[in-house]
Amino acid sequence: MRMQRIAFKMKLFKGYEDEYKRRHDAIWPELRQLLKQTGIKEYSIFLDEETGFLFAYLVIEDRIKLDTLPDEPIMQKWWGYMQDIMETNEDNSPWSILLNEVFYLK
DSSP states (O other): OOOOEEEEEEBBBBTHHHHHHEEEOOOHHHHHHHHHHHEEEHHHHHHHHTTTTEEEEEEESOOOGGGGGGGOOHHHHHHHTTTTBBBTTTTTTTTOOOOOOOOOOO
């Protein structure tokens, strides 16, 4: 199966840039393990400090497996942990918008 690239954006509340980085620098081992078990090979998040938008990029074997993450208790716990510093949906999942790939250089 060909690896798939997924990109999306999220929104961080102003003034929480350092806290967001601190929390991700100390990502829980069980969450890291879940992401790897889901098939995520690479995962990067970038911050546009001017706008507060977070740009996330990941590489996964099967993008359908991402649909299983919301059902995982550790994922729900992480969302609850992060909901005070970023825009979220009613279930505490991060507000996000998928981005369409328009160019890729290999």
